Structures are given as C-alpha cells and as structure tokens.
Amino acid sequence: MEASWIFKPKYNQETCRKLIDRFAEYFLDWHNQGIEYSIREIRAGWMELQCTLVEPSSNEYWTDTCVHDAALTAEDLTEGMMVLLVDAGIAYVSPYDQDGDYILEDVDLALVLTVLCEKDTNIYSPQGSRCWVQPVSGTPKDVDLLEALLSLQVA
Numbered sequence: 228m229e230a231s232w233i234f235k236p237k238y239n240q241e242t243c244r245k246l247i248d249r250f251a252e253y254f255l256d257w258h259n260q261g262i263e264y265s266i267r268e269i270r271a272g273w274m275e276l277q278c279t280l281v282e283p284s285s286n287e288y289w290t291d292t293c294v295h296d297a298a299l300t301a302e303d304l305t306e307g308m309m310v311l312l313v314d315a316g317i318a319y320v321s322p323y324d325q326d327g328d329y330i331l332e333d334v335d336l337a338l339v340l341t342v343l344c345e346k347d348t349n350i351y352s353p354q355g356s357r358c359w360v361q362p363v364s365g366t367p368k369d370v371d372l373l374e375a376l377l378s379l380q381v382a
Contacts, residue, residue, distance in 0.1 A: 230291070231277040232336065233269065233351040236343045240268065242308055243343050247276060249307030250339050254297070254331050260289040276340070291336040296321060298328030315342045337361045 236243045244266055251257045251264060261282030269275045280289060299318055303309045309329075312318040317338055318329040340350050341363045350361040356373040 229277070229279050230354070231275055231352065232340055233273060233275045233353075234340050234343065235273050235345050235348045237345040238343055240266070240274070243274065245306070246308040246311060246339065246343060249303060249309060250293075250331070250336065253303065253307070254293040254295075254334075255290065255336070257289065262289050276336075293331040293334050296330045296332040298324070298326070298330055304329075311342050312339065317342060337367070 247266060251262075255262075257264065257278070261280055262278055263281050264276060264278040266274060266276050278289075278291075299309055299313075304313065309318060309331075312331070312334075313329055317334055318331055320327050321330050321332070324330070337350055337352070337359075338361075341361065344350065344363045346363060348363050350363070352359040352361070353372065356371065358370045358372050359367060360370055361367040
C-alpha cells in the first residue's frame with residue numbers, strides 16, 4: 228500500500244523534515260508498522276511525502292492518525308519543531324491531564340502538514356482515480372481525477 232501527500236511549505240525543507248520525522252516516528256510509530264517514507268521536492272516550492280508499506284505488521288495496516296495520548300516532551304517541542312503545532316492549536320491540552328501537557332491524540336498527518344504549508348494552498352493526496360484535497364484553511368474534499376483527466380484537452 229502506498230500513500231502520498233503533496234504540499235507547498237512555507238518553511239525550509241529541514242524544518243519540514245524535522246516535524247514530519249518526529250510525528251511519523253514517535254506519534255504514528257511508522258518504523259514499527261513497516262512503513263518507509265521519503266520527503267522530496269517535486270517542483271519549485273512543492274514537496275511530496277511518499278509512504279510505502281514494505282514490512283507488513285501482524286495487522287497489515289497502518290495509520291496516519293495519532294492514536295495515543297503521550298505528552299509532548301521538551302525535545303518534541305524544540306528538536307522536533309512541534310512547537311509549531313502548539314502555536315497552531317493542533318497540539319492541545321487533554322481535559323483529563325492535570326499537568327497541562329500538550330498531546331496529539333486523534334491528530335492526522337494532513338492536519339500536521341497544514342501547519343507547514345503556505346497560506347491559501349492545498350494538500351493533495353492522490354489515490355487511484357480520486358484525489359483527497361485538504362485546503363490549508365478549509366474543509367477537505369474528494370475530487371474525481373478521472374473526470375478531470377477525461378476532460379483534459381492536450382494540443
């Protein structure tokens with residue numbers, strides 16, 4: 228199984244990589260789920276995060292949503308650049324936490340990517356003949372790529 232997200236970041240590649248790596252490894256646990264991923268520039272200003280399931284776990288599935296309520300550490304916030312998620316209101320304080328620690332439970336990768344993106348751009352996640360589109364500040368929608376391709380006129 229493969230998945231990809233195409234986005235236009237407002238930060239440099241190193242900052243994007245730090246945040247995505249921290250989220251993928253520590254909060255999505257991709258390294259234990261058999262997921263390999265790469266982040267690369269695909270066009271001037273546009274990047275692609277591409278994931279591949281190479282070693283299926285016993286469950287043979289993976290997720291792009293954080294499913295645990297581990298508190299963000301000081302290292303997560305600084306080295307992992309997750310302070311950007313706190314500033315954007317994506318990392319939140321659990322109502323059950325007496326210490327006021329920030330968590331990422333039920334936060335998905337697309338939401339994390341919106342924090343990295345330029346204003347008024349979209350995150351695209353093509354899946355076969357469909358494409359899931361997440362506006363940086365808006366409601367996601369599903370687009371029929373086949374319809375767009377069949378109506379495309381090439382000279």
